[in-house]
Amino acid sequence: MTQRGGSLVWVDAVEPDQAASVAGAKMGRLADVHRAGVRIPRGFAVTIESYRRHCADSGLDARIDEAVEAVGPDPSTVAVEEASKTIRSLFDTTPLPDALGAEITAAYQELCRRCAGVDVPTAVRSSATGEDSADASFAGIFDTYLGVSGASEVLTAVRSCWGSLFTARALDYRLRNGISHHDMPIAVGVIELIPARASGVAFSVHPVTGRSDRVVIETSWGWGEAIVQGLVDPDHVEVGKSDGRVLTYHVAHKAVVSGLDDATGRVAETDMPAELADRRVLDDEPIGAITEAVTAIERHCGYPVDVEWVMAEDRRLGDPICIVQARPVTGTRPKAPAPAAFDPAALAQKYLFGGKKRTAER
Amino acid sequence: MSESGHVIPIDQFIGREFYPGYEPRLDARPYVAEPLALFGKHDEDRFWLRDTMHFGEGLTPASIALLEDAQTWGTQLGAEMTGIPPTAGMVNRLAGVHVYISQVPITSEWLMAARERRFGPLLAEKMTDFAAYWQGFVDELKAGYQHFDELNPATMTRDEVWHALQDAYAFHRRGWAIHFEVMYLLAANYLGLYGLAIEVGLDATEVPRWLAGERTSFLATDERMWALAMRARELGVDQALTAGPEQVDPEEVRARITTLPGGGEWWKEFVDFLTTWGQRTEETCTIDRPSWAEHPVTPLATIREYLATDDTYDFAAAEREVLGKRDELVAAAREKIPDEADRERFDTALEANRAANFVWWNEEHNFLIDRRIHLPVRRLSLALAEHLVADGELAAPEDVFYLFKPELYDAMAGRGDWARLAALVPARRDYYEQWRTRGDDLPPMVGTVPERVEDPLMTEIFGLTPEYLATIRHGLTTAELRGMPASGGVAVGPARVVRSAREIDQIRSGEILVCGGTTTEWTPAFGIVAAAVTDTGGSLAHTAIISREYGIPCVVGTAVATSTIRTGDRVRVDGEQGVVQVLTPGDS
Incomplete structure (x- = not known):
């Protein structure tokens, strides 16, 4: 294992001031969460340097440039899609350097050892430079693979993540904005996939009103993909930040769940079992643990954050909650000054006319 | 209406004969937005709730004019005058x-915004000093009642009575105009507090309980009836009131009690009570029914x-308990608000709602x-009819x-043509009797059941919440019913399913009242039942309010209580x- 200029870094061991430049934005922030004293899953990152070296040494760079130049600065959608397909297949067919392959395999085996398991399922996540940054233009458009088990599958997933730098959407955006793909290289995280009883997102400020006196949590059973992708209506919880009291808990009808597909071993969406759909997901105790984690990260970062979290199947009372992603809150409204007087017409209009809502709008 | 809406067919009501000899007369039909009508096929695109809350027994032809004044013209005029968005x-x-009732929705965003601009300032102005x-x-209405009470139809000519009756119709309409102007304004003020509760993270379903405990004339009436019961014991004439057949015959009771020493005194006190508190009928708009006083x-x-x-029922103790519970709930809610500025808004909003208390x-x-x-x-119609x-x-x-x-x-x-009209009466009476008894079998809702309803009176008073509508859509009938928690506590007991105000006297002490939806006439029952459950009704329905005043558990808006639960x-x-x-299950 190496640090600066090396092929891989362990997320819990990377130097904080180098984390983002070595392991990309997403893994860099995860390393930062670890430094805030909050529990994160175990894992390592295939560094930006590894990606650069692979592209240069294998001749991929030249072939990518050729494909990109061929579409020109103002291409048609079809041309972009064609170029994307070409480049992504280049990544799939270009073998990894033997040395890097051996290093990733060894690191994966070390991860299995640390997790005390065999062929431990992992989340293989793209971690681009600039991804999830304040402008968030690229948030969520690079690939993540959930439930990747075994060294050879990990190697394949790493190459697919690299290729996802060239999805049609990313390519199109860069072409239109004159950004070279050389300026935004990508790292890949290989992180243990925590067996999830429940997951969700949490905001250290109200994401809609911008109110900073409360933590907002959304949650459902299983993994958090269905929530992040908006496929499920999650339970909505609001917590007073100063005293950790639950102010609102709205139990939603959760029709879809992200769970492990036995056939593929990957995380996929299926119908929620009927007995879970209307059940309240979180008791006060885990809500407290989530609130504690998200406020600790906000304190450490010095700005409002939103996180993705997982409650492990084997979590016991008092155990910390595991944070799998964190980023600055984007798109909140500035905090509106509280109106001094009671304006019933405006409040009735906002919350009730046009159908009564049970909780504040999200 | 929602595309996913579930349709309950209305074919059974279409093309049926109406009251014999009825001729539709649009020129004589009051409305602002949309007139009352018989059902047509196109009505299937909207929802129609059967209004058992006000008209469980059905309406005779003369009462239908009063229904039009109240629920069609009155609601529409109130909505138009206030501009509630x-x-x-209705x-x-x-x-x-x-009677079935629906809402006349406003869907144009421009219109809604324009009404919002008009409504806000009007609401603020009227709520500045609601009491005044x-x-x-109140003064205007009391002056009207005094005028009509002072008339002595027995000394009036046919023409004089006829002119007075036209005045009475005008007064009736004026009453409903007042009713819905005030009701829409108060509903909005109330929903403002509801919205604020949501905004600061409180349980908004508690709002009606924060406003409970203010004395109403109905509770005052009940208290006087308790006092009359105790007075009968004191005078030793209570046996004369408890004896006699199941069905009370006032004339027979009077004859029995006035033969006893002290009985005449009691009856006089009872008549005094009726003069002030007995100016009420069992149902709204139904002028064929006598008042309590009659x-x-x-x-x-x-x-x-x-x-x-x-x-005995200790009204003062019950009131103290309700108020104590209210203050506890308010203090706990207030405590939950983390932000000082929000707490101030809450205090202001609560104060504004106590000064203009919709629940009361x-x-x-x-x-x-x-x-x-x-x-x-009613009185002048009968006087004219004598002529x-x-x-x-x-x-x-x-x-x-x-x-x-x-x-x-x-x-x-x-x-x-008087002869033609007089000849129609027997057939119309038969028609009324034949339909009246069919009320229990009519569907509680027909047409397209929406996912939600926008009119705040529909949600808060008729209880058309999304949950209620979902129950209707899915036609649920299970051993466990869910509704709106309207008054706290738990009670177990035998059910008494009551289908109309006429059956109130069947209710026995300790029973659990199960009904479509109670009206004010049912108030006396709340002093003896252990709990109340309704099919329809929201947080501000009569049953909800009175249950809170009496401190008994209450669940409203279950949609299916009377069709699922049986007496016993x-x-x-x-x-x-x-x-x-x-x-x-009972033995029935």
Whole structure:
């Protein structure tokens, strides 16, 4: 294992001031969460340097440039899609350097050892430079693979993540904005996939009103993909930040769940079992643990954050909650000054006319 | 309406014969946005709720004019005058003699925004000093009642009575205009507090409980009836009130009690009570029914039931308890607000809602309007009918209730055919009787059941919450019913399913009242039942308000209680969770 200029870094061991430049934005922030004293899953990152070296040494760079130049600065959608397909297949067919392959395999085996398991399922996540940054233009458009088990599958997933730098959407955006793909290289995280009883997102400020006196949590059973992708209506919880009291808990009808597909071993969406759909997901105790984690990260970062979290199947009372992603809150409204007087017409209009809502709008 | 809406067919109501001899007369039909009508096929695109809350027994032709004044014209005028943004009021359909109600929604975003600009300032102005604003209407209405009470129809000519009756109709309409102007404004003020509760993260379903405990004339009436029951014991005449057949006959009770020493004194006190507190009928707009003062079956049955229980009801203690509970809830809610500025907003909003208390008003106004405003029309209609009978134009005074208002107006203006009208009465009476008894079998809702309804009166008073609508859509009937938790506590007991106000006197102490939806006439029952459950009704329905005042558990808006639970079933009511369970079925 190496640090600066090396092929891989362990997320819990990377130097904080180098984390983002070595392991990309997403893994860099995860390393930062670890430094805030909050529990994160175990894992390592295939560094930006590894990606650069692979592209240069294998001749991929030249072939990518050729494909990109061929579409020109103002291409048609079809041309972009064609170029994307070409480049992504280049990544799939270009073998990894033997040395890097051996290093990733060894690191994966070390991860299995640390997790005390065999062929431990992992989340293989793209971690681009600039991804999830304040402008968030690229948030969520690079690939993540959930439930990747075994060294050879990990190697394949790493190459697919690299290729996802060239999805049609990313390519199109860069072409239109004159950004070279050389300026935004990508790292890949290989992180243990925590067996999830429940997951969700949490905001250290109200994401809609911008109110900073409360933590907002959304949650459902299983993994958090269905929530992040908006496929499920999650339970909505609001917590007073100063005293950790639950102010609102709205139990939603959760029709879809992200769970492990036995056939593929990957995380996929299926119908929620009927007995879970209307059940309240979180008791006060885990809500407290989530609130504690998200406020600790906000304190450490010095700005409002939103996180993705997982409650492990084997979590016991008092155990910390595991944070799998964190980023600055984007798109909140500035905090509106509280109106001094009671304006019933405006409040009735906002919350009730046009159908009564049970909780504040999200 | 929602595309996913579930359709309950209305074919059974279409193309059926209406009251014999009925001729649609649009020129005589009051409305602002949309007129009352019989059902047509196109009505299937909207929802129609059967209004058992106000008109469980069905309406005779003369009462239909009063329904139009109240629920069609009155709601629409109130919505138009105030400019409340999401609704143009309500509208009615008739299924035989029974009443269905729907909303006239406003869907144009421009119109809604324009109304919002108009509504906000008006609301602010009227809420500045609600007490004075409402007192102005109270004075106006009382002056009207005094005028009509002071008339002595026995000394009036046919023409004088006829002119007075037209005044009574005008007064009736004025009462409903006042009713819905105030109601829409107060509803919005109330929903403002509801919205604020949501905004600061409180449980908004608690809002009505924060506003509980303010005395209404209905509770005052009950208290006086308890006092009359105790007075009967004191004078040693209580046996005369508890004896006699199941069905109370006021004339027979009077004859029995006045032969006893002290009985005459008691009856005089009872008549004094009726003069002030008995100006009410069993249902809204139904002018064919006598008031308590005319025919005191309900108060006598209530007093008898009070005498059947050994203990007395301590109104002052109950009130202290309700107020104590209210203050506890408010303090706990306030404590939950993390932000100091929000706490101040909460205090302001609560204060504004106590000064203009919709929970209180929604009970109190019934005493002044809903149950009384048609009584001058009733009294003068009967007085006119006496002349008509004397002049050989009608066979009996009560026949006047089987004439539609335009028919009466035409005939009085010399444009009608009295002989034809008089001949129609027996067939119309048969039609009414035949339909009246069918009320229990009519669907609670027809047309397209929406996912939600926008009119705040529909949600808060009729209880058309998304949950209620979902239950109707799915036609759920299970051993466990869910509704809106309206008044806290848990009670277990035998169920008494009551289908109309006429059956109130069957209710026994300790039973759990299960009904479509109670009206103010049911108030006396709340002093003896252990809990109450309804099919329809929201947080501000009569049942919800009165249950809170009496401190008994209550679940409203279960949609299916009367079709699922049977009299004698042992049921458990959880007023905190809004759950009703059938523990063991009865023997029926």
